[in-house]
Amino acid sequence: xxxxxxxxxxxxxxxxxxxxxxxxxxxxxxxxxxxxxxxxxxxxxxxxxxxxxxxxxxxxxxxxxxxxxxxxxxxxxxxxxxxxxxxxxxxxxxxxxxxxxxxxxxxxxxxxxxxxxxxxxxxxxxxxxxxxxxxxxxxxxxxxxxxxxxxxxxxxxxxxxxxxxxxxxxxxxxxxxxxxxxxxxxxxxxxxxxxxxxxxxxxxxxxxxxxxxxxxxxxxxxxxxxxxxxxxxxxxxxxxxxxxxxxxxxxxxxxxxxxxxxxxxxxxxxxxxxxxxxxxxxxxxxxxxxxxxxxxxxxxxxxxxxxxxxxxxxxxxxxxxxxxxxxxxxxxxxxxxxxxxxxxxxxxxxxxxxxxxxxxxxxxxxxxxxxxxxxxxxxxx
Amino acid sequence: xxxxxxxxxxxxxxxxxxxxxxxxxxxxxxxxxxxxxxxxxxxxxxxxxxxxxxxxxxxxxxxxxxxxxxxxxxxxxxxxxxxxxxxxxxxxxxxxxxxxxxxxxxxxxxxxxxxxxxxxxxxxxxxxxxxxxxxxxxxxxxxxxxxxxxxxxxxxxxxxxxxxxxxxxxxxxxxxxxxxxxxxxxxxxxxxxxxxxxxxxxxxxxxxxxxxxxxxxxxxxxxxxxxxxxxxxxxxxxxxxxxxxxxxxxxxx
Numbered sequence: 001x002x003x004x005x006x007x008x009x010x011x012x013x014x015x016x017x018x019x020x021x022x023x024x025x026x027x028x029x030x031x032x033x034x035x036x037x038x039x040x041x042x043x044x045x046x047x048x049x050x051x052x053x054x055x056x057x058x059x060x061x062x063x064x065x066x067x068x069x070x071x072x073x074x075x076x077x078x079x080x081x082x083x084x085x086x087x088x089x090x091x092x093x094x095x096x097x098x099x100x101x102x103x104x105x106x107x108x109x110x111x112x113x114x115x116x117x118x119x120x121x122x123x124x125x126x127x128x129x130x131x132x133x134x135x136x137x138x139x140x141x142x143x144x145x146x147x148x149x150x151x152x153x154x155x156x157x158x159x160x161x162x163x164x165x166x167x168x169x170x171x172x173x174x175x176x177x178x179x180x181x182x183x184x185x186x187x188x189x190x191x192x193x194x195x196x197x198x199x200x201x202x203x204x205x206x207x208x209x210x211x212x213x214x215x216x217x218x219x220x221x222x223x224x225x226x227x228x229x230x231x232x233x234x235x236x237x238x239x240x241x242x243x244x245x246x247x248x249x250x251x252x253x254x255x256x257x258x259x260x261x262x263x264x265x266x267x268x269x270x271x272x273x274x275x276x277x278x279x280x281x282x283x284x285x286x287x288x289x290x291x292x293x294x295x296x297x298x299x300x301x302x303x304x305x306x307x308x309x310x311x312x313x314x315x316x317x318x319x320x321x322x323x324x325x326x327x328x329x330x331x332x333x334x335x336x337x338x339x340x341x342x343x344x345x346x347x348x349x350x351x352x353x354x355x356x357x358x359x360x361x362x363x364x365x366x367x368x369x370x371x372x373x374x375x376x377x378x379x380x381x
Numbered sequence: 382x383x384x385x386x387x388x389x390x391x392x393x394x395x396x397x398x399x400x401x402x403x404x405x406x407x408x409x410x411x412x413x414x415x416x417x418x419x420x421x422x423x424x425x426x427x428x429x430x431x432x433x434x435x436x437x438x439x440x441x442x443x444x445x446x447x448x449x450x451x452x453x454x455x456x457x458x459x460x461x462x463x464x465x466x467x468x469x470x471x472x473x474x475x476x477x478x479x480x481x482x483x484x485x486x487x488x489x490x491x492x493x494x495x496x497x498x499x500x501x502x503x504x505x506x507x508x509x510x511x512x513x514x515x516x517x518x519x520x521x522x523x524x525x526x527x528x529x530x531x532x533x534x535x536x537x538x539x540x541x542x543x544x545x546x547x548x549x550x551x552x553x554x555x556x557x558x559x560x561x562x563x564x565x566x567x568x569x570x571x572x573x574x575x576x577x578x579x580x581x582x583x584x585x586x587x588x589x590x591x592x593x594x595x596x597x598x599x600x601x602x603x604x605x606x607x608x609x610x611x612x613x614x615x616x617x618x619x620x621x622x623x624x625x626x627x628x629x630x631x632x633x634x
Binding site: 034035067068071072075076096097099100103104245344345346347348349 | 478479480495497501504505508509511512522523524543567570571573574575576
């Protein structure tokens with residue numbers, strides 16, 4: 001772009017003079033490049049204000065080099081002349097510049113776009129309407145997912161079996177290491193808290209009961225649900241949002257394949273099936289974490305720790321935990337796929353969809369956990 | 382004798398391959414300043430692969446590419462970036478950044494490579510968008526535009542830095558014929574006005590005849606270039622495969 005000769009090019013210069021009949025002659029000289037300083041049209045405008053001219057003539061024969069900088073200047077000059085009803089003579093411009101200016105002068109398609117920020121009241125209203133629309137969207141999504149589940153149950157849903165297999169693999173077995181690690185650590189934390197608090201009443205030998213019940217009834221499913229929200233929920237949202245960008249979702253629709261059946265149902269099934277299994281695994285890891293603390297801090301025998309756990313935790317606790325796990329799995333899958341389906345066709349929205357999927361997945365899990373506590377309490381489970 | 386303008390891009394016995402599979406062998410050509418050089422051929426003949434080689438997105442199996450008199454193939458990454466600074470590319474799918482408005486798309490190269498003040502960049506962006514007939518669409522996002530408008534926006538981004546060489550991959554792909562012709566005309570007008578050298582990769586016969594100064598025909602079966610010259614001459618007096626390409630192309634339309 002910049003000329004890199006040994007001698008610096010002459011800087012851009014602008015000179016005004018008057019020809020016969022009051023015509024204002026604008027003489028341009030030197031190098032008109034973006035990289036250097038170039039004069040603006042203000043001088044010409046001031047001159048036209050001070051002493052109106054019937055015509056303006058541009059002479060660029062002394063210009064040594066130019067790029068967009070000169071074109072920008074000339075378009076500004078043309079606009080300034082047009083605004084004052086002054087004619088302009090472009091004879092002194094090189095042919096290529098004249099062509100370029102003609103391209104610029106072509107009437108642009110009038111385009112309007114709401115750029116103004118609407119007043120406060122209107123914004124409140126718009127926001128309320130958006131919320132209502134979003135609520136409707138969610139309701140419609142849940143509704144059509146339910147209908148599609150019905151078709152899945154009667155084997156009429158269109159999806160690929162292999163997709164479901166891959167999704168099951170991705171949601172379940174590959175999540176084992178992280179689920180194991182996190183739940184083991186949670187078991188340790190619960191045991192520490194339990195021992196330090198129970199010690200005040202001399203009841204620290206109940207630590208196995210506390211950890212066992214907490215992990216099996218709630219923490220196993222809850223923690224695994226949060227892990228899966230970050231893992232599978234985000235990945236579902238990002239994948240479906242990308243498919244929106246590349247019009248793959250549209251391609252399914254036009255083939256008459258419902259994206260709900262093809263994309264949402266397999267993911268929903270995969271997570272709902274895998275979550276109870278992962279929860280069971282998480283329960284075991286949590287109890288082992290507790291046992292690690294119990295056996296070292298309390299010098300309790302490993303076998304006796306396990307025996308104590310097994311007497312305190314009843315099978316109802318385990319089943320309740322698994323039901324919670326399945327529910328959390330379904331919620332994470334719904335949040336992920338919904339956020340993906342809602343995404344607009346832009347790469348920025350892909351990241352946004354993943355973020356929103358994780359946030360709403362975790363919020364839904366915690367909310368559902370609260371509801372479960374209350375219902376279980378009411379029934380005395 | 383008319384003096385031939387100097388070559389801006391030269392290929393010397395260039396061989397392109399994917400692993401063991403050779404696409405085109407022994408390619409020799411020179412693209413001269415100010416011409417519209419068309420690389421044509423049927424699907425799968427290596428047109429787009431050649432473009433990727435010229436841009437350094439893929440390395441040649443043998444031979445080299447020269448920008449001016451400098452070897453691009455032997456150059457370091459840093460030198461290549463300097464050479465590519467003089468180049469603008471319009472990709473087949475426009476490749477506009479979807480999370481940015483048109484103005485941001487066009488201003489990104491200016492912000493990254495010129496260090497101009499923001500007001501100056503805004504002026505240039507407005508100019509480039511009005512050159513392609515998109516003045517007033519500065520604040521639109523790419524996905525809010527039609528395919529033809531996206532192509533033109535991509536063109537505005539490609540010429541943002543006043544490139545000496547403009548690469549265009551399939552300009553009329555996924556455009557209806559009238560829109561394709563309008564884009565061709567726009568490319569020609571910009572080329573004449575800006576003095577840019579244009580390298581076009583396409584199989585669109587109407588486009589080749591409409592804008593090409595010279596054309597190179599790549600043949601997938603022979604794995605080499607089998608003809609080079611002004612498109613109209615190739616259509617009327619070229620090898621049989623080339624004439625068939627032109628004939629079928631016209632019928633196909």
